[in-house]
Amino acid sequence: MGLRDRAALLLAGPGTAWLAAFFVLPLAIIFVVSLGQRDALDRISLADPSLANYARAFDPRFLPTFLNSLRYAALTTILSLAIGYPIAYWISRHGGRRKVLLIVLVMLPFWTSYLIRTYAWMIVLRDNGVVNALLQAVGLTSEPLILLNTDFSVVLGMTYGFLPFAILPLYVSIDRLDENLVAAARDLYASGRAAFLHVTLPLTMPGVIAAALLTFIPAIGDFVTPDLLGGAETTTIAKVVQELFLQGRDWPYGAAIGFLLMVVTLAGTLLAVRTVRRELVGGGD
């Protein structure tokens, strides 16, 4: 190991220690607590460790919650890809010198408060909100449409929140694509559609996969959107965890569900990292 490497490890020391103490260790503690039970006083008892809480997590009563989170995340991912691909394509091919600015404009709402952006949708969607006022003013509806506290508002809010995560990797992937390849396909008499389906889309697939995972991962663990834009009956994994912790007081069970959520997230992330790495290596840099 060279002097340079040793100096680098020294620099990394304090931050690594911080993350080991306040990130890795707490995750280990979630796992330990998830093996325990709730005692008569709602405290955590580790006297008789077992996997019972994990068995409960796969209980048929919990299954609808899990499927609901999965459904919201899947719909959000599909919508984000469908909305994001064309705009990423447009920025890359027609953005010219303003490309960076156009990408910054996409990211700007993402960096303003997530809580407040979700609240803004409450103003827009509620019974006497902007959308309903407009619809009634034009005479399209006489009664307000119920938009808030529905599956629609949850998926809309999540798509709004995570769309930038889809656009960024799609843009990077499309921007790297050599336009001559598409031109070559066209020269060989491929229609615009065929050139897209057989050249552009397969070559930007790593970007599509990265975009899908980067949308899916935050969507599956999201708490704020389903809590604010969903109704009382809207149950998601994160909402159940929060209720178990702050109201139900069954902490070991909540810890087990939280740990499972973490495992799903990590698996998705590793998949995303491998996809992106492969693209960078395959891209010939």
Next chain:
Amino acid sequence: MRRRANPLLTGYALLVYAFLFAPIVVLVVFSFNDSRRNFVWKGFTTEWYPSLLANDEVLDALGVTLRLAVVAVLVSTVLGTLLGLALARLRGRSRSGLETLLLVPMVTPEIVMGLSLLLFFLQLFDGRGGFGQLSIAHVTFCLSYVAITVRARAAGLPAHLEEAARDLGASAFEAFRLVTLPLVAPGIAAGAMLAFALSFDDYVVTTFNAGVGSSTLPLYIYGRIKFGVTPEINAISTIIVAVTALALLIAWRLGRLRSPAPG
């Protein structure tokens, strides 16, 4: 040769931008609406802003939020800068290991990070939440963002600048302080701004780790939002959007400033 954009595609792109900004515009506009029920436009007023200054709960929450953000920014900027510089120097396995360690907190669901810290403090220190616990939590989720921002800046620097300083008789520390640090400074400032925006805005991790008397502005807002839309909340939200937008604008300018690696 640049092809002309399909007008349909351009129109679509403009619609997506409208979708991204419309809710924020609506929020800002309605914070100036002269109506308590505030779903129809009744006329322009600024009355909701001064009424915030008379609200002790808002001012207390703002105080906690700002103190918390200052601690989170200071600690995470120092640790994150060192991590970012380390990342820019490391090679091979130790680099990908450190990259993974920094990536995982960024993708961890906030609810998991919040409850893991709650259990950590409860089980090991019998902690019941409070300012100290919140500070540690905020530093933890800001750290990776600072490190990655600093690394992006440091990775663009030519490696031999520091070596040249050493050849000219500077000690390792002098070379770092007089050559590396000034060159990386915009990245550090940008990272600090991001940390500020993240800390100032956090709800989920905070709700698990705030004790009695350490309620932050997002906690206050969330509590009020659950009961409906009010003009005061619109006004607070507008101020927060303005403050974060300003912080990000500064971060962006600093990140671009005198960039050694154009593009």
